[in-house]
Amino acid sequence: MLLRSTLAGLALAIAATQASAETIRVAIGTQDTTINCAAGGLLIRELGLLDKYLPKDGKYKDAKYVVEWKNFTSGAPLTNEMVAGKLDFGAMAEFPAAFNGVAHEEAGKRSLLINVLSGSIKGSGNGIVVPAASPVQSLADLKGKTISVPFASTAHGVLLRAIQAQGWDPEKDVRIIAQAPEIAGSALRSNRIDAHADFVPFADLFPNRGFARKIFDGSQTQAPTFHGGLVNAEYAEKYPEVVVAYLRAGIEANQLLASDPEKYSLLIEKVTGIEAEVNYLFHGPLGLQTRDLTWKPEYRKAVAGALETLKTLKRTNRDLDLNTFIDDRYVRQAFAASGVDYDKALADYAPVALKANDAVTGKPITDFKRVxxxxxxxxxxxxxxxxxxxxxxxxxxxxxxxxxxxxxxxxxxxxxxxxxxxxxxxxxxxxxxxxxxxxxxxxxxxxxxxxxxxxxxxxxxxxxxxxx
Structure with a gap:
């Protein structure tokens, strides 16, 4: 009897040790070249920020973390790997994020959209470009022309809104073809397409490289756009402290970007090949998009709009409960743990401020309209x-x-x-x-x-x- 009791106690002790020494995977899908995802992936990885915040006490005492990173050029393949259980976290724009939520539900699973990374309540960041030597000067000149776009992307939604604003039929008045950014760049160089619509940063990167001109900015649609972070819902329920840790790492990455945009624009260039001057256009003061991690009403509206457009494109016929899909519990906890006032940030719509002196006079710049x-x-x-x-x-x-x-x-x-x-x-x-x-x-x-x-x-x- 004593031996049996001793053995039972030993078995419980071994089980407890195994539980406390659990190996926890943290598999994160990033989009490095989609540069406004930087605070949710690239910078966290390159600066080793995640390890600073991963929990190491309580039930996580002696836990072993296996952090895995995988880079993607768009949201669709990232979603495929999340649904397949190969990734726990991902970062993407509102269109692929809405489809991510639908795809998980179709597979009998759930994902949560947990934070914003960068965005514009007016739609800046997406855009339409034409070959550099094209006579086209505005969207109105593209009637009857061929326009390529990554299908079911945020840029696709912007293009459809822009076409509708012209009073055109997208199936009759223009020819829309599917084309990824890396293919479109070559097509623009060789004048094989009349125009290309794309997401961050390509509508500004291609002109910066000299073979395209931007003729339309997403802000002309006045439709909010953003990139944000997602997590597998079951994973979040099992490891909520790990989710908060990931978001805290993102908060620090965001603060670093805002404090020294030149330095981190150069780092992004080193990793991705996206020129630092284009990174600064977005991440620098008064940039094209706002450094923002909070769930502003406009961004919630953007997800709803994305879902409706996906239905129009016949990419889904499924509804998605946005009140449960968009989940701000974890980011609120991360803000509190990082000593940042979430509600104050939620109410703040200002871009990163410019604090500089005029390089000629040395006087502080106070009027930013003509800077x-x-x-x-x-x-x-x-x-x-x-x-x-x-x-x-x-x-x-x-x-x-x-x-x-x-x-x-x-x-x-x-x-x-x-x-x-x-x-x-x-x-x-x-x-x-x-x-x-x-x-x-x-x-x-x-x-x-x-x-x-x-x-x-x-x-x-x-x-x-x-x-x-």
């Missing part, structure tokens, strides 16, 4: 200027000095959109002041209403040189 910037290659910080004319005058001097320029940034006078200035249009008034615009027609309309001359980047620089 412009220059990133000189090899310099740790982007130079800021109080006006686009001051920046372009400085650019001429820098080029005379033989400086290599990464990028020039300006802000659209009508929308406030951050622009790559060498892709922008400008209106020069009688005082020599410049106003920047995304599109030629916007610049011409402004010039007609307010006086002045609409010029492209080359033309405005020639005018400035002639007046020196």
């Amino acid at each position: 412009a910037q220059i990133w000189v290659r090899g310099e740790d910080k982007v130079r800021s200027y109080a006006s686009p004319e001051a920046a372009l005058q400085a650019l001429a001097a820098l080029e005379e000095e033989g400086k290599d320029i990464r990028a020039i940034y300006a802000h659209a006078a009508d929308s406030g959109l951050k622009l790559l200035a060498n892709q922008a249009w400008f209106v020069r008034n009688g005082k020599g002041e410049l106003s920047a615009f995304l599109l030629k027609e916007q610049a011409q309309s402004y010039a007609q209403a307010n006086g002045g001359e609409a010029l492209d980047f080359v033309g405005v620089n020639q005018k400035l040189l002639a007046s020196r």
Whole structure:
């Protein structure tokens, strides 16, 4: 009897030891080249942030973590691996996220959309580009043309909304074909397509590389867009502290991006090949998208809109209970554990602020409507200027000095959109002041209403040189 009791006690002790020494997989699917997912993947991985927050006490005492990372170029294959049980976490935009939720339910499982990573309540980030030498200047010029897009992506939704706003039939007035970004780049170079619609960062990356021009920005649809993080629901119920740890790592990654966007834009370039100047366009101050981890009502609305569009595209006929699919419990706990006020962040819609002195006068910049910037290659910080004319005058001097320029940034006078200035249009008034615009027609309309001359980047620089 004593022997049996001893053996039973030993068995319980062994079982308890095995439980406390459990091996916990943390398998995370990332989209490294979709750069606004950086705070949910790339930076956490490259900076080793996750290990700082993984729980190591209580029921996790002696637990062994096996962290696995897998990179994807889009959300669909990431979703396939989540549904197959090969991944626990994933990051993607609202369209593939909505489909992720549907796909899990169709497989008798559930996923949860747990946080926002980066987004725009107006829709900035997605866009439409044309070959650099194309005569097309706006979406209105694309009637009857061939437009490619990654199917069932956020960019697909933006394209459909833009076409509907023109009063066109998407099945008759344009030819829409499926094309991934890596294929579209080649097609644009060789003029095999008339236009391409895409998500972050390709609508700005392709123009930056010189073979495309942006003719439409997603903000023109005024439809919210974002990328966010998902987790397998069963995993979250079993390991809620691990989910909070992942989100805390994302909070730190987000804070690092905001505090030193140049440094981390360069890191993203090193890992992905996406040029730092394009990363800075999104992650830098007053950027195309807002560094935001909170569940703003507009982002909840974006998921609902994505689901309806997926139904229109006949990609699903299933409803999704967004009140349970979107789950803010874990991110609220992560904010509290990190000492950050979630409700205050939830109410804050401001982009990353620009705190800089004018590179010419040394005076603090206080009016951000006309601010412009220059990133000189090899310099740790982007130079800021109080006006686009001051920046372009400085650019001429820098080029005379033989400086290599990464990028020039300006802000659209009508929308406030951050622009790559060498892709922008400008209106020069009688005082020599410049106003920047995304599109030629916007610049011409402004010039007609307010006086002045609409010029492209080359033309405005020639005018400035002639007046020196």
